[in-house]
Amino acid sequence: MGPVPQVKSIQVEQDLAHQRLFWKIERAGWLLMVLLIGAALLGLSGAGGRLNQATARAEGVELEYQPFMRQLAPSQLTVRINRAAGDGFTFRLDRDYLSQLQIQAITPEPDSVTAVRDQLEFKFPADESSPLSVKLDIQPEAVGTVNGGIAHGDKHLDFKQVVYP
Amino acid sequence: MDSVLRAAAIYVFLLVIFRFAGKRTLSEMTTFDFILLLVIGESTQQALLGDDFSIINAAVIITTLVAIDIGTSLLKRRSQRVEKWLDGTPLIVLENGQPLMDRLNKERIDEGDILQAARSSQGLERLDQIKYAVLEKSGGISIVPK
Numbered sequence: 040m041g042p043v044p045q046v047k048s049i050q051v052e053q054d055l056a057h058q059r060l061f062w063k064i065e066r067a068g069w070l071l072m073v074l075l076i077g078a079a080l081l082g083l084s085g086a087g088g089r090l091n092q093a094t095a096r097a098e099g100v101e102l103e104y105q106p107f108m109r110q111l112a113p114s115q116l117t118v119r120i121n122r123a124a125g126d127g128f129t130f131r132l133d134r135d136y137l138s139q140l141q142i143q144a145i146t147p148e149p150d151s152v153t154a155v156r157d158q159l160e161f162k163f164p165a166d167e168s169s170p171l172s173v174k175l176d177i178q179p180e181a182v183g184t185v186n187g188g189i190a191h192g193d194k195h196l197d198f199k200q201v202v203y204p
Numbered sequence: 205m206d207s208v209l210r211a212a213a214i215y216v217f218l219l220v221i222f223r224f225a226g227k228r229t230l231s232e233m234t235t236f237d238f239i240l241l242l243v244i245g246e247s248t249q250q251a252l253l254g255d256d257f258s259i260i261n262a263a264v265i266i267t268t269l270v271a272i273d274i275g276t277s278l279l280k281r282r283s284q285r286v287e288k289w290l291d292g293t294p295l296i297v298l299e300n301g302q303p304l305m306d307r308l309n310k311e312r313i314d315e316g317d318i319l320q321a322a323r324s325s326q327g328l329e330r331l332d333q334i335k336y337a338v339l340e341k342s343g344g345i346s347i348v349p350k
Contacts, residue, residue, distance in 0.1 A: 047299075049296070049336050049338070049348060051294050051296065051338055052293055052294055053293055053294055053295055053296055053338075054288060054293045057288050057293055058292075058293055058295055061292065062310050065223070065224055065226065068220070068223070068224030069224060071224075072221075072224065111254070111255060204213075
């Protein structure tokens with residue numbers, strides 16, 4: 040460090056050029072804070088908010104999911120499926136997707152969960168009324184972009200979620 | 205590894221956010237400021253620890269935070285530029301009894317704050333008794349009487 044400069048009669052490290060530049064940066068920082076809060080209120084930082092609800096649809100199946108999740112924080116998937124002919128209610132989720140999160144609960148509970156190639160098939164009692172709404176409480180473990188896939192019969196839906204650290 | 209990165213991220217985030225908040229934010233603490241500080245500490249704690257409440261995790265996090273703090277203090281000693289960016293610079297806010305209004309406004313302080321500092325540190329009664337009032341890096345106002 041150099042010697043402390045003298046401003047008029049007082050010896051003080053005042054640097055007005057730096058101070059003026061910093062005031063500008065400070066104001067930009069405030070704007071950034073407002074934008075961050077706005078984005079969070081809209082849901083872009085995960086948890087609740089208008090922009091953190093998305094729906095993907097295909098014939099006979101509808102998926103509600105949160106595009107923005109937080110690592111180890113609870114999130115939900117809601118799957119609505121129509122009864123398949125003579126087959127009760129089934130849907131399949133990509134195992135790749137499931138390996139990146141934990142399923143905490145499934146409501147209602149499936150009759151069976153079986154591995155079918157690279158997917159897990161969830162089968163529900165056939166006597167439920169159609170369409171059946173299934174809620175999956177999930178908790179993402181990996182950080183980053185998570186690509187999901189859900190299948191119902193021969194229909195397949197892809198969806199993408201971002202997990203914040 | 206996770207704990208070190210968490211601690212570093214929180215350190216940098218707090219550094220930036222409190223620089224944006226300005227010098228005065230937590231220097232003169234009111235009761236409410238104190239409570240605010242506690243709440244900030246509480247919300248930081250969760251993000252720092254994650255779901256791991258082990259002693260080793262706490263030890264790694266504390267070591268990381270203190271090490272980064274030592275590191276930045278060393279950097280500040282080496283480079284005046286770094287010091288200016290991290291700590292800011294002192295600012296003369298009153299000269300020969302005349303408040304420098306644009307500076308006071310930018311730093312969100314008023315004549316009352318200067319008078320309070322003058323009374324408590326020097327026992328002065330009026331602005332015209334002050335030669336210099338300096339808003340220090342720490343956020344305090346120091347008074348040089350005439």
